[in-house]
Amino acid sequence: MGASRDDKSRNPRQSESGAVSIRDVAKRAGVSIASVSRALNSGSGSVSKATQEKVAAAAQALNYRPNQAGRALRSQSTNTFALINSNIQNNFYAAIAWELERLLSAEKSALLVYTSNEDAETQDRCIEDIRSRQVSGVFFLCAVDSPGLTTLTKNDPVVFINRRLQSCPEISFVGIDDEAAARAQMRSGARRDLRNIAIIHGPESSDTSARRLRGMLDAARDAGANIAPNAIKEARLSMESGYDCAGPLLDDKNLDAIFCGNDQIAYGVYRRCLERGIAVPDQLRIYGFDDNPMNEWLAPWLNTVRVPHVELARTAVEQMQTLTGNGAAREILLPYELIQRA
Amino acid sequence: MGASRDDKSRNPRQSESGAVSIRDVAKRAGVSIASVSRALNSGSGSVSKATQEKVAAAAQALNYRPNQAGRALRSQSTNTFALINSNIQNNFYAAIAWELERLLSAEKSALLVYTSNEDAETQDRCIEDIRSRQVSGVFFLCAVDSPGLTTLTKNDPVVFINRRLQSCPEISFVGIDDEAAARAQMRSGARRDLRNIAIIHGPESSDTSARRLRGMLDAARDAGANIAPNAIKEARLSMESGYDCAGPLLDDKNLDAIFCGNDQIAYGVYRRCLERGIAVPDQLRIYGFDDNPMNEWLAPWLNTVRVPHVELARTAVEQMQTLTGNGAAREILLPYELIQRA
DNA sequence: CTGAAAGCGCTTACAG
């Protein structure tokens, strides 16, 4: 009875989903499923040339695709990575996301995407889902502090991109020296004799924004720039928020320039200037940060700091590979570039 | 001997990966793993309130997360969807992608992203990977014809967004009536007395681009507009290609407007105008298509057709749910809107 | 080099 049940379960019926399994391939090739597995996963054991060929032919004929769920369950590895993006609207981030996808797919890995919306609870929901999917590693494109992060970083390789977290000092980070870049940008403004300036920086809770602000203030003080009281505003990292903050600042007719915490904020400022009939760059110069790849096409009026997004993605993937190979966490700062368009 | 091996294998040691399994939860709650499964998956069988509570407490205490690979293997369902994006640079597409992610994550599903780069071979590589991951469904944000598509559409629910394929007439589609929209846009140009016009359309191989071109030509003819010989150019759907095509067209000093196959092309035209010192919109009007959400902020000079991207994503997800519930494939056309900014 | 067997973590008939 046990035997008969056994026989039935061995019966290599096509599964009802119509999918071809390793068993079907083994049967057609006239070998065991172990040999099929070994033949298809070069490196996991040796097979004779003859077996190799028989298996390849059978797999091809049946249009076989290995089931990743089976593989993942057994080998405890999914070849899948996750990205948590903090801001759906920022297409500088989107550009990094797609670059990550491109690089990972070249490595036969796939990318799951999530959005945290800069919100701790949302980020934790993403982390929960990620934990259940046994991903091989997680990229954060601007992480926020959240309770779930602790468990995640303990169990999975994590790389922070563009923003690090004070609370997670030993997590890998790939970015630029934001403070130095902001200082350099402000100095270049001072050399152009932009003396009456305003600053719309990102949230103090963002380490990156805080560093950029420090750099700006530092260099502004050294250059003896004029920053009116109330001319330093904190914005969210969005176009809307930049637009909102710009309103009152533009009342000052002597303003030479506004320095923004990122390009998104700068876009908001620009729109407000358009509405007020303020000519950019003739009457007012705008400085951003990141250099969204669209700028070259759509924002000839924008001065900014180019954060090398392609290299950022490449370096992040390399560092992820280091981590999955049990290498050490690292903080990697890439070179930035001042872009003066107007 | 068999027994002792059995015992060892049953030993609920924490797996070396440190992950907590359903077995650990069952042990702590003092119930079987079947009960744990039933308690955690409301709807898959009834459990007593007492069991429910014991399991919930144990799961919570152990910080348990079900392993999706195990679940997927057994239940043949991954709660994972895939998106194949044709163009990494087009952030109108990116906006749709992120909106899909947002909607799916609300349904406890995750999204795998891929890029085809408008290339059949690349798309087929994506499809191969997708097939091995047993996804619940696949969204195409601008599909191209490729051999792998046949197998995929036979086995998996597929929704085409923004572009359908002549070769796959019975695959679900969500988009707008591109021909009618293009006609309406051209008519609105004619009403503004834009008589000398040029057209830079997308590839004829794209059904969407072909429809838009048909609509434009149709309305231009009806309105008696002037289209110089050589003033109809085919571009790829990129800013670079729009830039390239615009060069020769701008030699005609009498040109009133250029109608483009999408916004990306229009951005390229704009940049060329800037370089040539041609004032937009004063000397030349530019018409695009799609209405990238950034336009509102960065392209006040652009007239375009708003394709409702949020609704597109929402409708695509709804149609996907219909398909996974064995509902019928449908072609859904959403309302568009003419946007006249300049 | 090869096959038989165990088992990854789940869900779901099946019996009770």
Place this chain on the structure above:
DNA sequence: CTGAAAGCGCTTACAG
């Protein structure tokens, strides 16, 4: 309502 058992599709020691 509950538990024991089977099995999803793989990979990988283990023996030969």
